[in-house]
Amino acid sequence: MATKRAEMSWVRRNRMTLTPLLFLTPGILFFTIYVIIPILQSFNISLYEWDGLGEATFVGIGNYQELMTDRAFEVSLWNNVKWLALYLLAIPAGLLIALFLNQTIVGIRLYKSLFFFPFVLSQVVVGLVFSWFYLPREGLLNAVLGVVGLGPINVLGDPTLATYGIIAAGLWPQTAYCMILYLTGLNAVDPEQIEAGRLDGAKRWRMLWHVILPQLKPATFIAFVVTIIGALRSFDLISIMTNGGPFGSTRVLSFYMFEKALSEYGFRMGYGSAISVVLFLIMLVFIGYFLWSMYQDEKAARR
């Protein structure tokens, strides 16, 4: 018996380990080349002063010291915080619409598609539509405000309002996204549990809070992940609607990084990399949390 086992080729003996490794190789390879190595390179470049063409000079943490005193960076960081906090409104809003649409009446499919529609649109189109909506003279918003007797406002031209105006535009497709996640989740809600809850006298909020929401936990988790990531990588709406203006008041970190490193007036590669490193570290907090909680779930499931 022992000899027979030795006769089996090495590949055959180890195929339980080899097969998954083989399948993983292309993924790992590309992930390393296109994700891991560039991240390390960014860390490295952020220690240099480099215009992308000539020689790079080592400046240590000079770029980070400059960031500490850069007011534009501070504004961008705060805007990122605003995006993170307000973008999360998409989750309850999506849940509300999903609960509202989760019924069987004539034409419900049509209503569902109408609500889902903004998510299908490209961000560029959403940005354009909203910037027309906000136009100071011809815009629909000011027409409506005029009817109720409120003065015209220039949302995107006012440094205190502009960021909120863009976030509102971003919430439109994001709410639709969360709604779809919850609609699929609601399909999987166990009718027997609802029936049992009803027999025990649970109604409205108690039913929602204690019976339905716990069953929607996976959907909530995914909605949370995509919304956080969506908020941190907000770029296209800002670029389309205000181009970072007026006077830099709507920039977020990703946009500021682009301006400093890659735009017409930029090409400070080191400084841009330093900004992206900061953004990466912020994202890492969330990504770390998501990975940890996914790991906990799997551990619980395996038990």
Place this chain on the structure above:
Amino acid sequence: MFHKVTKAAAALALTTGLVTPAMAELSGTLRIISDMSNPAPRAIMEGMASDFDAMHPDLSVELEVVDREAWKSQIRNALTANPPDVVNWYAANRMGPYVRAGLFEDISDMYTNGDLQGLDSVKGAMTMDGKQYGVPYTYYQWGIYYREDIFNELGLTEPATFDEEIANCQKIVDSGRKCYTIGSKFLWTAGGWFDYMNMRTNGFDFHMKLATGEAEWTSDEVRATFANWRKLIDMGAFIDDHQTYSWQEALPFFVNGEATAYLMGNFVVPHLREAGLGDDQIDFYQFPKIADVPMGEDAPTDTFHIASNAQNKEAARAFLQFVTSPDVQSKINAADGLGQLPVNANASVGDDEFLQQGFNMLSNNATGGIAQFFDRDFPAEMASIGMEGLQEFMVFPDNLEDILNRLESARQRIYK
């Protein structure tokens, strides 16, 4: 004997070749990347490439036209990886990064050996550290385009001084209109206003000192410039909400007569004509005099350069010579072509009232000097921080102190 004859013939051929390089037969491929992507310039560029191709039977010209805005960031990759022979770019400080990185070919010898005749007046814009790195192919004037019909209706005439300008503007504002339209969303239009306010208040030389980092943003001179500018802002001369509009979105105010003037480059004229304004409704005047200093003007110049790593430099040089020759210059800058000003002194200016006025102004009445434009004269980073401050000033003039301090600390960091 036979041997000697061939040698002599070869020597003869060689000398002829040296004396008239343009006649030397060019061969191989000439690769051009152009940013002339708008419809009219594109047609001009394609015409030039095919004409040059037809002139040299053994040479094939490969033209690639890329989007003008995209080119501003693509040029870096294009010049470093597999560089073409000839590229488009801009004059003055804008070519600095590529000159310093050694990516643009030094063509000073073409200027000294007489290959490029008639370019003496524009040579300065192509010069860095005493050497020339390319040729211009077109430029255009900036100035105030105004509604002639509304000026007539209100009984106004073209102002020559800032006091007259303000008096005119007061009458325009009293008639329920705005004096100037502007769209500052993309910032550079505010740079144009600053260029003129500063060149008229402190003179061309001070403006250049500011651009090269020798003058301080918190100096009394700069404050005087902003004080003059503020007079216009405080009287409500500019349209409201201009920070929301691009320069094109600001056009309807002019076309509808809600604003009577536009400080712009000559490229605005075709847009105004397309919008239905006749030549009896639009006219042009030079930005009026403020202090008693020689008048400086903005006249941005677009250029061709040879890449240092070009494969076919001989053909590239011949192409630069071709582009700047008087005939080609007259043809491409004509009113039905680019509709701009030719760079060669021996070329003829297009038959168009705005081209003629602009040419006249730049030749006779720009004794202070010719600037390129805010974002081409100032280093890129200073320009971007600067224009942001200028836009903020136009919306919130009370923030001036804060803006100037910010620009001054940026100046101290950027010009080391």
